[in-house]
Amino acid sequence: MKTIGEIKTEFLNTGYTGWQELCDVYRSDERAGVTKLVQQYEKKIKNLENEKLRMHKMMEYEHKYEHLGYLCGIDEVGRGPLAGPVVACAVILPHDHHILYLNDSKKLTAHKREELYDVILREAVAVGIGMAGPARIDEINILQATYEAMRQAVSKLKVMPQLLLNDAVTIPQITIPQVPIIKGDAKSASIAAASIVAKVTRDRLMAEYDKTMPEYGFASNKGYGSAEHIAALKKYGPSPIHRASFITHFV
Template identity: 45%
Template sequence: MVSPDRQLIAGVDEAGRGPLAGAVVAAAVILPAHYELPGLNDSKKLSEARRERLFELIQAQAVSFAIVAVAATEIDRINILQASLQAMKEAVTALATQPDFVYVDGNRCPRWDYRSEALVQGDSRLDCIAAASILAKVSRDRAMVDMELQYPGYGFARHKGYPTSAHMSALQSLGPCPEHRRSFAPVARSLAAQSQEAQ
């Protein structure tokens, strides 16, 4: 991967589009011209321990960074795509130092006035996006571990809200918790089943 040869370049990425519960989280990062982030890569390609280490290093070395979460209730209101774009837009806007150019992971940019470009698999192509992917992923994973304490029994600390067999089984037996995304089909089916049982 390379860092683009421009001044004040931000990378932005999100984590949590696929889970059935919890927020979608986006992060934006501006890296300095020189940095030491050994093993920096797409967060999905790194071990949890490596992500945790880089999470601290990125925050210590970044020119600026911001992390934003859009809650499950808002995801249900505007849909997951729009919530993801909203989170990315808010993350870039929240940067203490505003960028000259923004690279967005994916195939579209939010509606904004920034000069920007969307890059498919950008988290494997540009360091600034990889750094953003790590901040978003670690922040969301930590929130899901906390959610396990608030809503025990679903296994959020293990599967992070993704539709694993264990999660689907818990959803069937316990029903949705307040952090489940009602607009997602498995959760909607669970709610419908509960409603039928109550009749």
């Protein structure tokens, strides 16, 4: 008879497609440790099936329009902060991708976003990033700067899409047909992927700024107006990456 440790190793070394078979094999084993192990993996199987169903719903728009050709999800991050750029991302996923856990980036942990960032960049047909810095935001306003960053993201795609799936907005000055989807980052896998890449890109950038301007706490607040950030702003004045048009109430 195999030890509980050996059975645990067997589960660990088996891909999820083999978990159910192992559960069936060891379900009759009455040892408490084995019973617990089987229960754990049956729960994992159920969670995985639920996630596959959720992702199937997240592909609703992609399936609806896939006959048109390449579909591109677009989202941005950083419209609200007092400092740093607004970052937009455009992502074209393969029609037959099997990426799980894509969601509105705000609903994911930082660790999960980093993990998915690598998966998206590895599996995507194309990814484009666009940015508008604080000076540009002050010059043309945050909405126009966001549109500019989105257009830039689309222009950097190595493959031109036939349709854009956007999170809530219709981007001016773009000839590609667009479908704005309210709360799209929670309804479309492509938009969710774009939100994750945009978020990780911007967070990493703010962490770099923190190294040269640690007094503002950019690594933790990402430029948003936390109490500590506002206190630092009042104490030290604005940094080169603060948006002048956003901080008039504080300095």
